[in-house]
Structures are given as structure tokens and as C-alpha cells.
Amino acid sequence: MMEMKDLRKTLRLYLVTDRALSMGRELEWVVEEAVRGGVTMVQLREKDSDTREFVELARRLQPVLREAGVPLIINDRSDVALAVDADGVHIGQSDMPYEIARRLLGPEKIIGLSVENMLQVKEANSLDVDYIGISPVYSTTTKTDTAPPFGLEGLREAVKLSVHPTVAIGGMNAATAPEALKTGVNGIAVVSAICSAPSPYLAALELGEK
Amino acid sequence: MMEMKDLRKTLRLYLVTDRALSMGRELEWVVEEAVRGGVTMVQLREKDSDTREFVELARRLQPVLREAGVPLIINDRSDVALAVDADGVHIGQSDMPYEIARRLLGPEKIIGLSVENMLQVKEANSLDVDYIGISPVYSTTTKTDTAPPFGLEGLREAVKLSVHPTVAIGGMNAATAPEALKTGVNGIAVVSAICSAPSPYLAALELGEK
Numbered sequence: 001m002m003e004m005k006d007l008r009k010t011l012r013l014y015l016v017t018d019r020a021l022s023m024g025r026e027l028e029w030v031v032e033e034a035v036r037g038g039v040t041m042v043q044l045r046e047k048d049s050d051t052r053e054f055v056e057l058a059r060r061l062q063p064v065l066r067e068a069g070v071p072l073i074i075n076d077r078s079d080v081a082l083a084v085d086a087d088g089v090h091i092g093q094s095d096m097p098y099e100i101a102r103r104l105l106g107p108e109k110i111i112g113l114s115v116e117n118m119l120q121v122k123e124a125n126s127l128d129v130d131y132i133g134i135s136p137v138y139s140t141t142t143k144t145d146t147a148p149p150f151g152l153e154g155l156r157e158a159v160k161l162s163v164h165p166t167v168a169i170g171g172m173n174a175a176t177a178p179e180a181l182k183t184g185v186n187g188i189a190v191v192s193a194i195c196s197a198p199s200p201y202l203a204a205l206e207l208g209e210k
Numbered sequence: 211m212m213e214m215k216d217l218r219k220t221l222r223l224y225l226v227t228d229r230a231l232s233m234g235r236e237l238e239w240v241v242e243e244a245v246r247g248g249v250t251m252v253q254l255r256e257k258d259s260d261t262r263e264f265v266e267l268a269r270r271l272q273p274v275l276r277e278a279g280v281p282l283i284i285n286d287r288s289d290v291a292l293a294v295d296a297d298g299v300h301i302g303q304s305d306m307p308y309e310i311a312r313r314l315l316g317p318e319k320i321i322g323l324s325v326e327n328m329l330q331v332k333e334a335n336s337l338d339v340d341y342i343g344i345s346p347v348y349s350t351t352t353k354t355d356t357a358p359p360f361g362l363e364g365l366r367e368a369v370k371l372s373v374h375p376t377v378a379i380g381g382m383n384a385a386t387a388p389e390a391l392k393t394g395v396n397g398i399a400v401v402s403a404i405c406s407a408p409s410p411y412l413a414a415l416e417l418g419e420k
């Protein structure tokens with residue numbers, strides 16, 4: 001098993017998938033290109049797939065990710081994560097309660113939690129989550145059901161407050177990443193900046209150099 | 211734990227929930243009334259809920275169901291079933307593959323499988339599923355993504371072919387139940403015939419007498 005539990009470096013460039021934003025290209029190709037470009041972690045997010053399709057897609061991504069030593073995180077679905085023996089799950093505030101996800105997955109798996117305000121950052125401090133996703137930093141069209149954005153100052157404050165490794169999500173791209181990373185956040189999570197890029201490989205490469 | 215593994219009697223009147231068809235009434239109330247009217251099994255089906263909401267709803271139904279000795283089956287989601295220690299899951303052909311669901315839930319839990327044609331009835335015979343749902347018997351407006359209906363003769367044939375306990379679903383109501391039950395099927399599964407009934411209690415009572 002790869003070294004998972006100090007995620008500070010592994011969170012550096014975190015791809016969250018979105019098939020609808022992948023411009024009609026196969027998600028496997030997008031992920032493979034992104035990994036080749038330097039993505040350090042991948043979250044498979046499938047909100048509209050049947051369970052079987054979700055499982056099969058996760059399995060198709062695994063060889064490339066394992067070869068590259070890049071953890072595969074499943075959005076929300078502990079059953080899918082268990083089915084494919086993924087490296088962990090990412091849960092939001094309306095997903096499976098953290099304690100239950102931990103019980104289902106066991107102590108070794110990675111569990112990340114989205115936090116949408118300072119109170120949730122504090123609450124996460126009392127849980128043994130492996131990282132928090134600070135969401136959203138900026139408002140974005142990728143997710144429309146998000147809380148008010150943290151902004152750069154809010155991100156800095158959240159990072160300072162958190163005892164956990166942190167990743168910034170929401171409006172992260174080549175233009176916004178440098179300032180975000182200066183706050184001390186361990187990494188940035190991107191969706192469209194890679195999934196919708198003409199070359200996911202070049203997009204990942206560029207983001208990794210910020 | 212209740213006697214679960216011979217389900218032939220327990221399948222007799224199987225309520226599959228649908229909040230959208232519950233005429234604006236609380237699902238807890240609909241289920242409680244239906245159980246009072248004689249429902250023998252309940253499947254919680256929540257296709258559009260957040261995971262947390264699904265878990266909380268399952269937990270709210272459990273006291274009434276446990277009190278009545280009525281098994282709670284979770285549609286598709288093994289993670290939700292594990293989270294609340296439900297009595298089992300029901301999976302369709304595009305849900306979690308049976309073998310994985312069994313591995314996640316262990317040998318004691320109930321796992322039901324929907325079959326949509328004779329080939330799938332045969333395939334199910336080679337699996338240790340606890341029951342099959344023969345779906346749909348008649349076409350219905352409750353589910354629009356279903357296969358061509360079995361019809362009464364197809365139902366009879368499927369029941370004869372199956373080595374497992376059987377339940378008929380799709381277009382089952384007080385008018386269609388008597389003929390369906392004459393095929394030898396162990397039970398009928400209903401959605402709107404109870405969820406949308408003016409009195410779920412009376413509807414269940416009437417269906418139980420067929």
C-alpha cells in the first residue's frame with residue numbers, strides 16, 4: 001500500500017472528475033493524460049451513474065492510477081469504494097456521516113471531508129479525517145449548490161485553523177492557483193481546469209508548476 | 211434477528227416506497243399505516259436523496275418496522291444498508307453486482323435481485339440470492355425505464371423456472387393481485403397502490419386479503 005496518511009504532498013494537484021465537463025472525451029483518457037501531466041490524486045465523482053457503471057469506471061481507472069502511485073478516491077459512495085478497494089472516499093456535508101464512513105472503510109483508508117464555513121473547519125478538527133476540502137474558494141459554475149465562497153482571506157484563515165491537511169476547491173485554475181497556494185494550503189483541487197482543457201496533460205503540467 | 215432466510219411468506223405484500231408518489235404525505239406515516247394494514251416487507255427506495263437524508267430516513271422507519279417484525283430492505287445502496295444495519299438490499303441489473311453486494315453485506319443479510327427476462331431468471335438460479343423480483347409484470351407509469359412486461363403467462367413461467375422465492379412487481383394492485391398470486395408467485399410488490407392510496411392502511415389491508 002502506498003504511503004497514504006500524510007497527504008500534505010499528495011494533495012498538491014487533486015483532480016475531481018466530471019464526465020459532463022470532459023468535452024465528450026472518454027474519462028479514462030482525461031485521467032490518464034492528467035496523471036501523465038502530474039496530477040497527484042484523483043477523485044471519481046459520478047452523480048448520475050448507475051452503481052454498476054460507477055464500479056466499472058473505477059475499475060477501469062485503477063491500473064493507470066496504481067502504476068503512477070496516485071490514490072483513487074471515490075466521491076460519497078463507500079459501497080463503491082469497498083467494491084473496488086479504492087484508496088478512500090470524499091464526503092460532503094450531506095453525504096454519509098463521517099463516523100459511519102470510517103466504520104465502513106476502516107482506519108487505513110483515506111477519508112476527506114468538504115467544509116463550507118469556519119464552523120465546519122472547527123468541527124472537522126475534532127474528527128480524524130485525513131484531509132479537508134475547503135469549498136468553494138471562489139464561486140464556480142461547476143457546482144451550483146455550493147455555500148458562499150471563502151475567498152482568499154477565508155482560505156488563509158481556514159488553513160490556519162485546520163489541524164488537517166487541506167485542499168482548496170472552487171474556481172482553481174492556472175490563474176488562481178499561485179495565490180491560493182501562497183495561503184499555505186497543501187493543494188488545489190480542480191475540475192474543469194483539467195477536464196475541459198484542450199490538453200488535460202498540458203493543463204495538469206502547467207498547474208503542477210504553479 | 212428475525213427469521214429471514216425463508217422469505218416465501220415474508221414476500222406476501224411487499225411495499226416499495228416512493229416519496230414522489232406519496233401525495234405530499236410523510237413517508238414515515240405512509241409506511242406506518244401500510245404496516246398496520248399488513249405489509250410484510252418494506253423496501254426503501256430513494257433515487258434522488260443525499261446519502262445522509264437516505265440514512266436518516268431509514269433510521270426513522272426502523273422502530274416501527276422492528277416492532278412489527280417487518281424487514282427493511284434498502285434499494286441498491288449497500289453503504290446505506292450497512293450504515294443502519296438494515297435487513298438487506300434489493301439490487302437491479304444495473305446496480306451493484308450481486309457477488310459484491312453479498313461480500314459487503316455478509317451471508318446473513320437478505321439480497322433480492324430484479325430480473326427482467328427469462329435469461330435473468332436462469333442466471334439468478336446460479337446465485338444464492340434470497341429472492342427475485344419479477345419485473346415488470348405489467349407496464350406501469352411508476353418506472354419508465356423498465357423492460358418489456360412479463361404478462362401473466364410470463365410471470366407463471368418465471369415462477370416455475372426460479373429456484374428462489376419470488377415477488378411480482380409492476381402494475382400490481384387490488385384488481386391485478388388475485389390473478390398474479392394464482393401463478394404461484396410468493397408475493398406482490400406494490401408502489402403506487404399503497405403510496406398513492408387515500409388510506410395506505412386500507413389499501414394494504416385490502417391487498418393482504420387477495
